[in-house]
Amino acid sequence: AQSVTQPDIHITVSEGASLELRCNYSYGATPYLFWYVQSPGQGLQLLLKYFSGDTLVQGIKGFEAEFKRSQSSFNLRKPSVHWSDAAEYFCAVGDRGSTLGRLYFGRGTQLTVWP
Amino acid sequence: AAGVIQSPRHLIKEKRETATLKCYPIPRHDTVYWYQQGPGQDPQFLISFYEKMQSDKGSIPDRFSAQQFSDYHSELNMSSLELGDSALYFCASSFSGTSGFGVSYNEQFFGPGTRLTVL
Numbered sequence: 001a002q003s004v005t006q007p008d009i010h011i012t013v014s015e016g017a018s019l020e021l022r023c024n025y026s027y028g029a030t031p032y033l034f035w036y037v038q039s040p041g042q043g044l045q046l047l048l049k050y051f052s053g054d055t056l057v058q059g060i061k062g063f064e065a066e067f068k069r070s071q072s073s074f075n076l077r078k079p080s081v082h083w084s085d086a087a088e089y090f091c092a093v094g095d096r097g098s099t100l101g102r103l104y105f106g107r108g109t110q111l112t113v114w115p
Numbered sequence: 116a117a118g119v120i121q122s123p124r125h126l127i128k129e130k131r132e133t134a135t136l137k138c139y140p141i142p143r144h145d146t147v148y149w150y151q152q153g154p155g156q157d158p159q160f161l162i163s164f165y166e167k168m169q170s171d172k173g174s175i176p177d178r179f180s181a182q183q184f185s186d187y188h189s190e191l192n193m194s195s196l197e198l199g200d201s202a203l204y205f206c207a208s209s210f211s212g213t214s215g216f217g218v219s220y221n222e223q224f225f226g227p228g229t230r231l232t233v234l
Contacts (some may be wrong), residue, residue, distance in 0.1 A: 004157075036225075043119075043205060044158070044225040090157060102148065102160035102171055103223060 002027050004091050006106035014114045015083050021076040021109050023091030032094035033074040034103065035065055039087045047089075050074065061085070086113040117141055119208050119226035127232045128196050136191040136229045140208030146170065147189040148223055149181060150205040158205055164189055165211055196233045203228045 003026040013019055025031060032051055036044040048059025055067040065076045074091060088108045095101040120139040128134050140147050146165045150158040160173035164183035175181075178196075183189045187208075193200060207223035 043227040044207075046222065046224075049222065102163065102173055103150075103158075104160070105157040107157045 002031065002093055002095060002104045004093055004104055004106035006089075006091055006109050008109045009107065010110045010112070012112040012114060013081050016080050019076075019078045019081045019085070019111070021089050021091075021111070023074045023076065023106060024072050025074065025091075025093050026072065027093060027095075030067075030069060033065075033067060034092040034094065035059065035063070035074070035076045036090045036092060036105075037061075037087050038090065038108075044090065047076070081111075081113055083113045083115060086111055119206055119224055121204075121206050121226040121229050123229060124227065125230050125232075127234065129234055130196055130198065132196050132233075134193045134196060134231060136193070136204055136206075136231070138189045138191070138206030138208075138226060140187050140189070140206075141210075141224055144208035144210045144224075145187060146209045146211045146221065147183055147187070148207040148209075149175075149189070149191050150207065152203040152205065152228075153199075154202070156202075161191070193231075198233050201231060201233045203230050 005024045034049045035047040037047050038044050047063050048057050050057050050067045058064050063078050067074050088110050090108045091106040092103040122137045148163040149161040152158040161175040162181050163171045167183045178194050181191045205225050205228045207225045209221040209223045211221050
């Protein structure tokens, strides 16, 4: 069964610092990969996605993520964090074997940004 | 651009009561997904519908039922509510096209969620 691991429950960074949120997945092949952001009381907003091709994908709000097949990872990065980036971030995988398929989410990483 | 609409946004119920959550997908989207996010938890898939037919089923309790109507909106019906049903319920929609199964993966767009509190 598919599973997603986000090893960091909570990360605190200073504004302007770089950020990397980790995500590892368990899947028989290369899944579809996503990063979502959730602000308090809000829904899930898609930051970026990987389906195929270039393993470095660019997303909204200056985020990028790199798919590494050998490490089964899809880590999210941002070179300079802004206070407005404080939110919860979810990594998710979609099943290539199920085109109308559900998403499997990680437990999320709560990001706090110090001014 | 139009987004996924969920109503109500907040709902408070007593134990053993019934609740109905509604989801209005983005226009022209034909697939609806329901997810449940408990406090401090990751969203868990409940059920999905494509062209008014159930397309996938996850960890949805037997006390819950759902359907998709001819206008593609969906309703999640929850009966005999328990304290553990308190959660944020997300609906997502996507456009899967006329070929349905077998097409490439379609991005899911999420609504703002309905926060259900069971007292």
